[in-house]
Amino acid sequence: MTTFRQQLKGRFATLGLIVLVMLGGLLLRLWSMEVLSGASFAAQAEDNRIREVSIDAPRGRVLDAKGRPLVTNRPVMVVTLAPSILTREDSATVITRLSALIDVPVPDILKRLSSDKQERLKPRILRADVPMTTVSYLVEHAPEFPDVAVDAAAVREYPFGGLAAHVLGYAGEISEGQLQDENLADSRIGDIVGKAGIEAQYDKVLLGEKGYRRLEVDSKGRIRRVVAQGEPRAGKDIVLTIDADVQSVAEKALADALDEAHRQGYTKARAGAVVVLDIKTGAVVAMASAPSYDPTIFLGGIKDADWKRLTDKASEYPLNNRAVMAAYPPASTFKAVTGMAGLQDKVTSAGASYFCPGKWEGMGKQWAKWCWNHAGHGSISFTNGIIQSCDTVFYEIGQKFYERKKEELQSFARSIGLGSDTGIDLPGEVSGRVPDAAWKKLYNRNYPEYQQWLPGDTVNMAIGQGDLLLTPLQLASVYAAFGNGGKVMKPHVLQSVLGPDGKPTVEVSPVVAHDPKLLAGNLATLRRALVGATTSGTGRGAFSGFKIAVAGKTGTAQVKGKDDYAWFACYAPADAPRYAVSVVIEQGGHGGSVAGPAARQVLATLFSQPWHPVHTTDVSR
């Protein structure tokens, strides 16, 4: 052991010497720079007159599936004032005159100039969208307005107005929270970033790269010349799966459905959602949510009063995209799910027959439940149970599921993507809820007497009530799966990202999110029943005379303390399915009379069918 150390003695000495020489060299260099030439470098630092300001990059555009711009940029004239104005003796006069000219109060101007949260030398935008007369006055009298500049800037423009406002979202000034985000380390106060919808989801794609301007300034900080400049790089354009034509009809149908609900006496109806999916790819063709908002109010910073109004409870939260952010009891639209679960698990069959007495006492007399048809459907088959939306049939199926004690109904619901996010590329999606024994126990952890999962829980779930919650998007994607042979596709709104030459650089390909392995025979049984529902069942009024075969189901959800929620979900054409549509109208009344006609209105556009307002009645649930 000592021998190897002795052998290595010389080598260690060499290593030590290298360390000393190298660190000594560094010290020598530092001595020369900091001590000997320190004064000269100090003078250079003092004289360092180069300042850098960033140049904002225009955000990318958002196009619809056919290449029509949904969001674009509009050049506007902005009046800016450089903070160096404060070094001038006549600054007070200039600011006062400018204030009157552009109609911005003096204190506001001073506040913006002194904000230390912005780049020191970056000119402050005092007002965007200045009238041409003001612009020409400022240009003509430029010498009287030192440090004032009229610049071209870009603001978001919406060629289709408020169309698809919830999908597109909006951009706004970066928040304090976002500034702390290390992923946005290059951001500064005043930057515009996406806040909701696509603008937020694909902010990084749309953002672009800032340019810079390196300026030489004099000792008072006044700009003398531009030393170097790097041009900003505009953000990338993106193409959505949304079709502006279909979207526009979906929004119209939603508005008409609300009117129809009012006409039928459901005066509290103010909110709802419509989703249209391409059943093969999961592409969102249209997604509407009511109430909506005007995205232009966010331009140049939203006013406090507007923000208060949009976030007030009384306004029904118009900023929320109900298609993905709201979960509702799906009511009878869920009977298709329960039915498929029953077929798959052999709890029922196409030919199974039931008896509906109107008042069902399957769980005992004290737990009697009513079918929506109090007179009873009498002897009724499984298929007719769906067509007539007979509650008793599904009470029976639910009870059978309960008795098997395997939570198969829940497992099936989860296997088609319910109870979890669909994974759509939009922020704020909620996952809904598939209730089971474990959930109930946890949910009622402080109420021991309510923790037990009861037969009634499964029975209620079987008719889409109870604690079950779905988003309109989830329901549409389930019906899409019933239509496409059983594959639950991951819904998406992004189609592609365009390169500078306008050619797609990234294209989104369809992804199978869940494959519940539905048997073809069961799918055919369900299709017959759903087609029956729109031809001879609860949806026949809404679809009478419609030339395209629609496989759909009405729903009328009971929500405590509120009027009934109207639902309709379908895929069409039934024999060669292409689209799935779901419609919900909060407190809109019955599915067959309010939601069904709205779905028909959308389908009429998708399949170029004539359309006229449908007024019909529906008393089912």
Place this chain on the structure above:
Amino acid sequence: MSTSGVKTVTDRLHFGLLLAAVALAAFGTLMVWSATAGMLAHDAMFKRHLIGLALGLLPLVGLGMSDYQKWKNWAGPLMIALALLIVSPRIPGLGASAKGATSWLEVAGQRLFQPSEPAKLLFIVVMAAMIAEFSGRIDQSRDVLRVAGYIALPVVLILVQPDLGTGLVFVAIAMGMLLVGGLAPRYFAIAAVVGIVAIGLLLALPGPLEAYQKDRLLVFVDPSRDPKGAGYNLAQSKIAIGSGGVTGKGLGAGSQSNLNFIPERHTDFIFSVLGEQLGFVGAVILIGLFLALLAAALSISTSSRDLFGALIAAGLLAMWLFQIVENIGMTVGMMPITGIPLPFMSYGSSAMVTNLAGVGMLLSVWSRRYGT
């Protein structure tokens, strides 16, 4: 462990090493605080720095308590792990690249760490196991070729990333270990010639390096090169350090570092901030602390019970020495600009954890210096 082995805890710990490491980590924390002071993400970044320090204590203690002689048995798997680490940023779905060369391991959009940092330590262990087999004498040309092969594999892998800076660190580590490992002097001369030719080729051929990389490499020779990019950065860094004078402008007070003249001022160019704010005195203190660290590594290398341990310590010494000289050297215009962090000082958790793990490795070698 034999009866003549370690008796007390104090005997197992190398206090010079620990003091130097603690002082450097504290100094680094102070400088990261100061360098990020004006940044908007300051709080989050400083928190991350502290988390990095805390995380680094795990490998420090863990490796310090483990028996380094057992590491030798793992040389094979470690070699594979090393190769995987190096190429991991290139594996789709795992990798991410920031600012051209700094490669990250990324899972589901979440950045984990820079694989090149722990790779340095794996490289040291693998190399030590391999060189130790020659029992302190490498002068047969066949042996030399074998050694060169072992070195070339990871170096080439890392150069094609491309991560020139880390590649150079690997070469420096190998050189330091080969010096202790007994490579005959004439081969060092050959290595120097090969190195110069390789660098010449890299710069002369159009393919391997991007124009901006060449600018960064050559700007210290010719400051007028790329005056708006790398030349500008270097000039501003030199002004910052020079203007610090003898005692500096005071912590947090430098105009150069506060006015955003210095790019990457919390990472690669943190020494410029130190030079400006704490002056020559601060620089002397820092270099003194580095000297203490390297001296401790050297003393541990000389007291190791076997060549394997001595080589590990020498590798760590070479790693730190090269990074110190390269990093400080680039801020004062003595060395080309490469993205190599200053040990214990630069912001960055991957490097911090790696450096603290290195301290743990030294402790392991030191604490088992007795016995046969």
